Amino acid sequence: MEQAKKGFIPVMLTPFKNNGNIDYDALTRLTELYLQAGASGLFANCLSSEMFELADEERLQVIKHVIKIVNGLVPVVATGTFGGPIVKQADFVKKVHDTGTAAVIAITSLLADEDEADEVLNDRVFDLFAQTPNIPLGFYECPVPYKRLLSPQQLHNFVATGRVIYHKDTCLDIKKVRQKLDAGKANPAFGLYDAYMAHAVDSLKAGSAGLSCIQGNFFPELIVWLCDNYADEALQHEVDMVQEFLIDNMDVMHNVYPVVAKYYLTKRGLKISTTTRRDVGHFSSSVRIQIENLYCNYTHLQNAVGIKNYL
Template identity: 65%
Template sequence: MTNSPDNNKKGFIPVMLTPFTDSGAVDFDALASLTEFYLEAGAAGLFANCLSSEMFELEEDERIQIINQVVKVTNGAVPVVATGTFGGPIEEQADFVKEVYDTGVQAVIAITGLLAGSNEPNAIFNNRVEQLLQLTDSVPLGFYECPVPYKRLLGAEQLKQFVASGRVIYHKDTCLDIEQVKAKIAATQNYPAFGLYDAYLVHAVESLKAGSAGLSCIQGNYFPELIVWLCNNYNNQALVEQVQLVQQFLTDNMDVMHNVYPTVSKYYLQQRGVNISTFTRRDVGPFTSQNKQEVELLFHNYERLQQQIGLTSVL
């Protein structure tokens, strides 16, 4: 995750899915295969135990087991980050942060919406973060502006305050506002150990050009090699038209990829030949025949896009 914001080399950090068996148990064999799939696609790191992983539907021991599996399969090839705060007294959150760090991750991610309530001011949030930093020794931390339980966004100067501590090295941004993204990048540009990763691909190219460290998005659970390609080629003057095609494709298909997610992405991966059940513990609504048709059309359109830009799938 350590990537200088003004470095032209960008990274893609997949927000990992959790494969389950059809009966609902964590499928650790499928998780190992899925981890290898991300790595073969060229991922620069992995974000385990996140919202896409259905982290709120996992038991605490399952969270640790999943992170352990990802770290084991990755075997140091790329850094791994994982969520370590799930509400409650800050002392308990700090204890779990340290337990997650002991698995071998590079940084432990704090959910912004679980460090202060939606009706609590920034002063309380900031104080809780300071407490968390004090209670977790030298553990490197990151922030995730997770939409659940509510989306708490950080301001540019607020983020800089924590990055300046030397302890915060990662931020997954979900503000959906390119001007806010640019402000956060500008405020933290003098801290090379820190990286901001944008989740919103409608402005993916603009975000990369502005200096984000890379992308961390659900689209990587459909075609991770495409997001890697974009991170590698967003500023390639010989591929301007192809980059525009990719950006438009991602924008045009945003709704399809978000609807009944993550069930929809697991079905898409099945079409690609990935061994994964569509079972999800998270209640995202029914996966209808119309959803299937939309995914199948997305699969067809992606194959056509690959031909247009000369990209080969990992499967």
């Protein structure tokens, strides 16, 4: 597992027109950017996609559009659980699977309430398995409506069924990541993708299948480069530079996200509106200056490391 090629799975944005409608032309351009940058898969209909602000039909249409543009080049995963009785969640999982996804992602915090025990979550997961036979599944420890982390033992039990092939980890703890990686060995097809870029290199070295992070919505080619070169001894100085850059700019990229990501992409030349449906705060002049500084700093890093620009 440690020697396998690592991959970057973008958590996709959803572009909107100024009137709030989904901009499918911009979604095409964005999908093509991820592919050109070297993404090994795509995570559509996730939190970065503003999935909670989309109607069910919009969620399905976005997933179908992405799969159409991808045209089999890489696998696409997408969220399929949005709360309510398991029978309802299972029904939408089937609809998402029917679009052609490689796996349907379950949100851990929508399978059990915050005050419910792990045993309740476990029962509901296995109920979901039973009601969605033969559909490959994954988990996402989404921070909304609250963050519910899976324990290594829970992950082992789920992965051992052979049904779980993907996990987007948000525990932010490299020790727990290592424990989950050990737990995931129950199924060779399983891959853990880390969302936390402060320990990106350590996670890749520990055996993560790759990275799935919001930073890829600013510079996807940088995350691909890191996945490709993290273990290259001849490039360790450059790898250290990239890791430090990700740590130093963590807060900037999380502030007023995903507006800032969309604005950053316009700086790079992508035709995309900064319109969002989520209220993520005010995109102030000071925030704008921070993103423009990020753009300059990344340009310097890009030149120093020798990373190709795909826009």
